[in-house]
Amino acid sequence: MKVLEVKTALKDYPIYIDHSYDELVSAFEKSGLKPSKLCIITDTNVEKYYLETIESMLSEKYDVCHYVFEAGENSKHLGTISDFYNFFVEEKLDRKSVVVALGGGVVGDMAGFAASTYMRGISFVQVPTTLLAQVDSSVGGKTGVDFNGNKNMIGAFYQPDFVFINSETLKTLPYREVAAGIAEAIKYGYIIDNDFLEYCIENKESIKSLDNNALIEVIYKCCEAKAYVVSKDEKELGLRAILNFGHTFGHSVETLNNFKLLHGECVAIGMVAALYYSMECGNTTKEDIEDIEKLLEFFELPTRCDNNVDEVYNQMFYDKKTSSGKIKIVALKKIGEAFIDSSNDVANIKKAIEYIAK
Structure with missing residues (x-):
């Protein structure tokens, strides 16, 4: 088992990465x-x-x-959060109770938000079961709902007490979810890490075939990078915003398609747009765009x-980085x-946008 420590101003907590x-x-x-009660929140999948x-x-x-919710x-x-609250009251959860978020990004975001607001905040832990949640959304304390x-x-920034990742859960997922x-x-x-990008390129076959060693390495490196960024900027006042690379374009596509595309699929499209934008700003090249398109297409992701x-x-x-009516883009000075x-x-x-909308 691998262990990482996330350090923030308000709380330090471990990430456990294992295969069971x-x-x-x-x-x-x-x-x-020392929980008076544990409440597992999960979904029908x-x-x-x-x-x-x-x-x-x-x-x-x-x-x-x-x-369990749909x-x-x-x-x-x-509305679903309200259902959670009603259940918490029925089960007599108190301030020593702990919410366990068992699932993907939606489960983690919602369970964490409910925990952050019930009785002004009770403890919760993240047990992410999708790759997207394991490498990103379960770490760093972002919680919330769509509106x-x-x-x-x-939503709210609310850190878990720990994160427990089991890489074997990925083998029960449809490949589309893994690719996201x-x-x-x-x-x-x-x-943030060009060496990690090279690792993904060199080991793309192993990653795609869900080789356990490759998966654990990917999860560890992503969690390590995110833990570093979160430790420097817990509430996204500066550095942490770079984690939204591809998201400003991607969230827009995701919303316009009524969430029929998975979040990670929209991030893939958004990263292509962000690289094109960076090229137009004079920072990256056409070859860089072709490279990311080839890599994403290898993993059967849309571009x-x-x-x-x-x-x-x-x-x-409507992106949360927009300020005073001005859109802010996470762009690249160079790869990494x-x-x-x-x-x-x-x-x-x-x-x-014209480049991706065709």
Whole structure:
């Protein structure tokens, strides 16, 4: 088992990366948590694979209940959060209770948000089961829900007490879900670690075939990179915003397609747009764009969308980085080095959208 430490101003916590859940109870014991009750929150997809196993394991030591909601982004709204609260009250959860987020990014975002607001905040842990959640969304404390069709519009920064990752869960996922997570993993290579990008390229066959050693290396390197960024900027006031590489374009595409494309698929499209934008700014090359397209296509990820240029552009104003009516783009100075471009260069933004919208 590999262990990483995330250090923030308010809380330090470990990330455990293993190939089973054998050490999960031990992780609870090491955390110092003494829960009056554990409440597992999961969705209808994860329920059939892992709920019984995890609940049985934890029930040997703790009082455990569970709540299952309908899987998918369409459940990610305040109505579902209200259902969580009602269940918490029915189960008499108190300030010493702990929420266990068992699932992908939607589960983690929602369970964390509910935990952050119930009784002004109770403890929670992340047990991510998708690659996207394991390499990105479970680490760093972002929680929230969509609102009026806008992604993650309502939320809070709320750190878990620990993250427990079992790489074997990826083998129960449809390949499309795994590929969506690979897109988020590739992101780290472009923004912060060119050596990791080279690793992904050199080991792409092993990663795609879900070789356990390759997966654990990818997960570890991504968590290490994100832990570093979060330790420097917990609440996305500066450096942390680079983690949104591809997301300003991608969130717009995701919303306009009514979440029929997976988040990671939209990030893939968005990264192509961001690289094109960086090229128009004089920083990256046409060859760089061709390289990312080849890599994404190898993993069967999309690089284009069918949306109208003006629609994509107008939706980008709802991005949380937008300030005073100006769109901020996470662009590249070079491969492995990102920055926040606040120039609001409308012409280049639209050129980038035109490139992907065909």
